[in-house]
Amino acid sequence: MPGPRASLLSLDPARLSLPEKPALEGLEAKWTPRWDADGVYAFDRSRARDQVFAVDTPPPTVSGSLHVGHVFSYTHTDVIARFQRMRGKAVFYPMGWDDNGLPTERRVQNYYGVRCDPSLPYAPGFLPPTTPPKPPMSVSRPNFIELCNRLTGEDEKVFEHLWRYLGLSVDWSMTYATIGTRAQRVSQIAFLRLLSKGYAYQVEAPTLWDVDFKTAVAQAELEDRDLAGAYHRIQFAKPDGGVVEIETTRPELIPACVALVAHPDDERYQPLFGHDVITPLFGVRVPVRAHTLADPGKGSGIAMICTFGDTTDVTWWRELSLPVRAVLQPDGRLGAVSWGTKGWESADAERATRYYGELQGLPAAKARVKIAEQLRDSGDLVGEPRQITHAVKFFEKGDRPLEIITSRQWFFKTIEFREPLLKRGAQLQWHPPYMQARFENWTNGLNGDWCVSRQRFFGVPFPLWYPIAADGRVEYDKAIAAEEHRLPIDPSTDVPPGYREDQRGVPGGFAGDPDVMDTWATSSLTPQIACGWPDDPDLFARTFPMDLRPQAHDIIRTWLFDTVLRAELEHDSLPWTNTAISGWVLDPDRKKMSKSKGNVVTPMGLLEEHGSDGVRYWAASGRPGTDTAFDTGQMKVGRRLAMKLLNASKFVLASSQLQGPITAEVDRAILQRLGQVIDAATLDFEGYDYARVLQRTEDFFWRFCDDYLELVKGRRYGEQGPEGAASANSALAAALSVLLRLFAPFLPFVTEEVWSWWQPGSVHTSAWPTRAELDALLPEHAPAQDSRDQQIYDWATTVLFEVRKQRSEAKQPLKVPITQVAITAPSADLALMPSVDADLRAALRVHRFECAAGEGRTFAVAGYDAAPA
RNA sequence: GGGCGCUUAGCUCAGUUGGUAGAGCACCGCCUUCACACGGCGGUGGUCGCAGGUUCGAGUCCUGCAGCGCCCACCA
Numbered sequence: 001m002p003g004p005r006a007s008l009l010s011l012d013p014a015r016l017s018l019p020e021k022p023a024l025e026g027l028e029a030k031w032t033p034r035w036d037a038d039g040v041y042a043f044d045r046s047r048a049r050d051q052v053f054a055v056d057t058p059p060p061t062v063s064g065s066l067h068v069g070h071v072f073s074y075t076h077t078d079v080i081a082r083f084q085r086m087r088g089k090a091v092f093y094p095m096g097w098d099d100n101g102l103p104t105e106r107r108v109q110n111y112y113g114v115r116c117d118p119s120l121p122y123a124p125g126f127l128p129p130t131t132p133p134k135p136p137m138s139v140s141r142p143n144f145i146e147l148c149n150r151l152t153g154e155d156e157k158v159f160e161h162l163w164r165y166l167g168l169s170v171d172w173s174m175t176y177a178t179i180g181t182r183a184q185r186v187s188q189i190a191f192l193r194l195l196s197k198g199y200a201y202q203v204e205a206p207t208l209w210d211v212d213f214k215t216a217v218a219q220a221e222l223e224d225r226d227l228a229g230a231y232h233r234i235q236f237a238k239p240d241g242g243v244v245e246i247e248t249t250r251p252e253l254i255p256a257c258v259a260l261v262a263h264p265d266d267e268r269y270q271p272l273f274g275h276d277v278i279t280p281l282f283g284v285r286v287p288v289r290a291h292t293l294a295d296p297g298k299g300s301g302i303a304m305i306c307t308f309g310d311t312t313d314v315t316w317w318r319e320l321s322l323p324v325r326a327v328l329q330p331d332g333r334l335g336a337v338s339w340g341t342k343g344w345e346s347a348d349a350e351r352a353t354r355y356y357g358e359l360q361g362l363p364a365a366k367a368r369v370k371i372a373e374q375l376r377d378s379g380d381l382v383g384e385p386r387q388i389t390h391a392v393k394f395f396e397k398g399d400r401p402l403e404i405i406t407s408r409q410w411f412f413k414t415i416e417f418r419e420p421l422l423k424r425g426a427q428l429q430w431h432p433p434y435m436q437a438r439f440e441n442w443t444n445g446l447n448g449d450w451c452v453s454r455q456r457f458f459g460v461p462f463p464l465w466y467p468i469a470a471d472g473r474v475e476y477d478k479a480i481a482a483e484e485h486r487l488p489i490d491p492s493t494d495v496p497p498g499y500r501e502d503q504r505g506v507p508g509g510f511a512g513d514p515d516v517m518d519t520w521a522t523s524s525l526t527p528q529i530a531c532g533w534p535d536d537p538d539l540f541a542r543t544f545p546m547d548l549r550p551q552a553h554d555i556i557r558t559w560l561f562d563t564v565l566r567a568e569l570e571h572d573s574l575p576w577t578n579t580a581i582s583g584w585v586l587d588p589d590r591k592k593m594s595k596s597k598g599n600v601v602t603p604m605g606l607l608e609e610h611g612s613d614g615v616r617y618w619a620a621s622g623r624p625g626t627d628t629a630f631d632t633g634q635m636k637v638g639r640r641l642a643m644k645l646l647n648a649s650k651f652v653l654a655s656s657q658l659q660g661p662i663t664a665e666v667d668r669a670i671l672q673r674l675g676q677v678i679d680a681a682t683l684d685f686e687g688y689d690y691a692r693v694l695q696r697t698e699d700f701f702w703r704f705c706d707d708y709l710e711l712v713k714g715r716r717y718g719e720q721g722p723e724g725a726a727s728a729n730s731a732l733a734a735a736l737s738v739l740l741r742l743f744a745p746f747l748p749f750v751t752e753e754v755w756s757w758w759q760p761g762s763v764h765t766s767a768w769p770t771r772a773e774l775d776a777l778l779p780e781h782a783p784a785q786d787s788r789d790q791q792i793y794d795w796a797t798t799v800l801f802e803v804r805k806q807r808s809e810a811k812q813p814l815k816v817p818i819t820q821v822a823i824t825a826p827s828a829d830l831a832l833m834p835s836v837d838a839d840l841r842a843a844l845r846v847h848r849f850e851c852a853a854g855e856g857r858t859f860a861v862a863g864y865d866a867a868p869a
Numbered sequence: 870g871g872g873c874g875c876u877u878a879g880c881u882c883a884g885u886u887g888g889u890a891g892a893g894c895a896c897c898g899c900c901u902u903c904a905c906a907c908g909g910c911g912g913u914g915g916u917c918g919c920a921g922g923u924u925c926g927a928g929u930c931c932u933g934c935a936g937c938g939c940c941c942a943c944c945a
Contacts (some may be wrong), residue, residue, distance in 0.1 A: 006937090023906090023907095024905090024907085173930065185906065222943095224944085229944095231945080247945055248944085248945055249944085260945090294945085295943095298944090298945055299945045300945080301945090302945080303945035304945065305945095309942075309945085310945090312944085312945085313945095384931080390944055391944055392944075393944090432874095432875060432876070435873085435874095437872065437873050437874095437940085438873070438939090438940060438941090439873090439939055440872090440942070441871090441872060441873080441942095442938060442940080444941090445940095445941055447942095553939080553940085554939085556938085556940085557940080557941090568871095584939095586938095610901070621881090621882085621893095623882090623883090625874090626874090626875090626882095627874095627875090627938080627939090628881085628882095629880090629881060629882090629896090631880090631881060633880090633881080633893085633894055633895090634881075634893080634894085636907085637893065637894075640907060640908090641905070641906090642907095643905070643907050644904090644905070644907090644908090646904085646905080647904040647905035647908085648904060648905075649904080650904050650905080651904030651905080653904095654904075679939095691883090692883085692885095695883070695892085698893095699891095699892080705904090705905090706910085709904080710909095713903095713904095717903095735928080760885070771883090779931080801911090804910055804911065805910085805911060805912090806911095807899090807910080807911085808898080808899060808900085808910055808911040808912080809899090809901085809911075809912090810899095811898080811899050812899090812900090813899085813900055813901095813902085814902050814909090815900090815902070845902095858920085859943085
């Protein structure tokens with residue numbers, strides 16, 4: 001473990017090796033393999049928990065392409081990780097790939113031109129056609145999963161190359177994938193443990209359903225989209241012969257109507273409560289009920305309850321104990337109905353059958369148009385439909401509005417943990433703090449348990465089978481769980497204990513659970529997956545709860561919330577102590593950087609054009625949680641900074657063999673100032689404010705170059721004798737050592753390059769600088785002396801500035817010496833002059849300063865030497 | 870409808886216990902200077918969204934308003 005050593009600050013001429021012409025090109029290719037070979041970022045798992053800094057890296061979705069937003073936020077994490085490593089922590093920084101779930105399935109379908117048909121048998125050795133066939137060819141589920149693994153494997157190689165090129169200090173030996181064996185094992189073990197605790201349960205219930213993907217989805221995966229719709233005003237017949245009018249945007253659900261509902265205080269409808277009305281077209285008697293959720297101000301104040309049109313219908317249906325009369329099928333079309341049979345009693349079954357026959361088989365949107373015609377013909381439509389735009393719930397990856405379909409699904413208990421979860425949210429350190437409000441907002445707004453089953457293929461299966469009764473009925477309430485040591489298993493190919501494969505799907509035999517888990521049910525276990533739970537308790541004890549979860553703010557409701565929930569349910573603990581929330585990368589026109597634009601500007605292209613250090617500089621300038629504009633200008637600035645660092649370092653290290661005590665006032669002053677920068681930067685870093693660290697360091701560095709380097713240039717070349725040169729050289733070397741280490745987390749390539757010119761080992765495993773290191777070089781300083789040194793330095797920069805300005809205004813080139821500068825200033829200022837007179841004359845090319853005591857400060861250039869011929 | 874954030878130079882943004890407005894980019898001028906033209910030096914540019922309030926003093930604290938963005942809810 002490298003600790004602070006004086007030798008980091010001094011120069012060993014025997015070790016020095018300066019390039020003729022330093023360059024940034026090729027530094028990524030030069031250093032990435034060396035870091036790998038030297039294990040610079042390898043996690044030392046012998047260290048105790050308090051000496052470890054564990055990062056729960058977001059596993060990027062491999063089915064997409066990486067875009068600048070990834071580069072942006074992953075750089076933030078890397079900067080923090082590098083700081084912690086230099087502070088002496090063993091940094092646990094694995095990378096994961098999220099290759100599980102729907103996005104991968106979609107990509108595989110399009111890429112290979114296939115679709116999954118679970119009824120087909122596995123075809124060993126199957127290879128997809130070289131060009132995607134049209135229409136897509138059907139493949140078995142195991143073959144489909146092979147293709148998913150094959151494509152994600154290729155994508156992951158590309159991703160890893162980009163991350164290495166960017167300079168992420170990840171330990172690549174610990175990489176995991178959310179569809180990998182280990183993630184599946186953790187996911188299945190965690191599921192079975194929740195099941196045994198009673199925290200996981202299955203139920204046949206109305207569930208949010210995507211009709212294109214034909215799967216259940218969770219509340220967290222919803223989004224609202226504005227859609228054109230129309231209010232239809234429709235008559236229901238009252239028993240006394242009158243009518244009651246309702247308004248609906250979904251008239252196609254009239255056959256699914258089970259009741260009307262109005263507010264209990266609504267005097268208009270109170271007489272109807274407890275009585276029945278007759279549905280138009282289908283002649284079904286439905287009751288009129290009272291419920292406080294009915295809004296007297298909306299539509300006609302009385303609403304139709306269908307099974308199911310929206311989530312409010314579900315609430316009414318449950319709380320009013322209404323029957324189910326479902327017409328929508330999982331594919332979003334209206335299914336077959338036998339009017340006149342039980343549950344479908346109609347006053348005129350023949351008429352109902354005639355009307356419904358025109359609707360059956362249509363998708364909901366088409367049925368809506370058709371039924372409006374029917375209602376118009378039958379005289380039950382009042383006026384014409386009124387066009388509106390309203391927000392409708394969609395699956396975030398879906399193309400058609402969600403429906404609510406009754407089906408058997410697995411849930412994790414969530415609602416009853418609302419209070420403990422809110423407490424965990426308050427314990428977590430949020431960077432920036434206001435992001436905690438997002439978490440609380442979401443937690444308080446939860447309206448149901450987490451539906452975790454998906455009717456898809458490429459995901460982690462439920463490790464369960466069900467007995468099949470003698471009558472062929474699947475006994476879902478008698479689930480057979482796999483033994484933990486066998487996990488992961490796939491119930492579609494593995495056989496439960498006590499059964500044989502030939503008993504699959506037959507009466508008296510068994511059936512595997514056909515579903516896979518929500519991708520978040522696995523992603524919410526990234527701390528457990530990365531930290532070795534439960535198979536490597538030693539690693540787990542050294543890394544969990546982790547220190548940092550970095551992520552973007554749009555997935556607080558999913559990834560962050562779900563991870564907190566799983567740690568609460570499994571470990572009664574927070575999964576990490578800190579979370580750093582990154583903003584988004586915005587287009588210059590303030591829109592979120594879109595995928596299409598991200599593809600136009602590829603991350604690799606940016607890294608090649610501006611250098612990884614340049615791109616990292618831009619990324620690290622974005623403050624935690626703040627959306628940041630995509631700005632190649634900032635990348636150019638970063639590249640310029642890296643270039644400046646190369647050149648300034650070359651200057652500092654050249655002709656620097658003569659080292660000695662730091663005696664000159666300005667030399668002491670610059671190191672004092674640098675010490676203050678270290679203190680402030682360290683505090684900022686501890687608060688995760690990396691952007692401010694960079695800003696402070698950069699600010700100091702430019703002033704260091706512009707003023708200090710110019711000021712000592714003559715002296716360090718020996719113009720004032722060996723002691724002066726030695727003082728300057730020692731101060732320069734010390735300052736460079738500190739600056740390289742301050743910049744190292746941000747600009748890993750250029751700092752490593754310069755470090756290698758004169759220091760052993762990697763700058764990235766060197767110690768984070770401290771003020772005490774620099775103080776040790778100034779053994780006899782006292783506060784009064786420090787203060788005077790600072791006054792001298794300030795005075796020197798004032799003179800530099802004033803004389804430069806006059807030279808600029810006089811448009812005199814630097815090669816023309818100034819004959820004399822007349823300075824009038826208070827005698828306290830003039831008393832500082834002797835300490836810097838020689839430095840200033842050299843830096844400004846002034847023959848002499850003529851000083852006179854007086855009020856205020858004036859600097860008058862008396863004249864210039866004749867320009868050389 | 871509820872919540873959170875933002876609003877400072879043409880652009881991107883700093884401004885940490887309230888004390889005379891900052892940086893970079895862009896723009897203008899000068900300079901090939903022996904670390905650096907992938908450069909250096911200097912300069913122009915802002916009634917800090919609006920209106921009140923607290924204070925000797927407000928970009929900073931309080932109240933209200935407006936615009937923008939995001940999250941959530943409602944969606945008959």
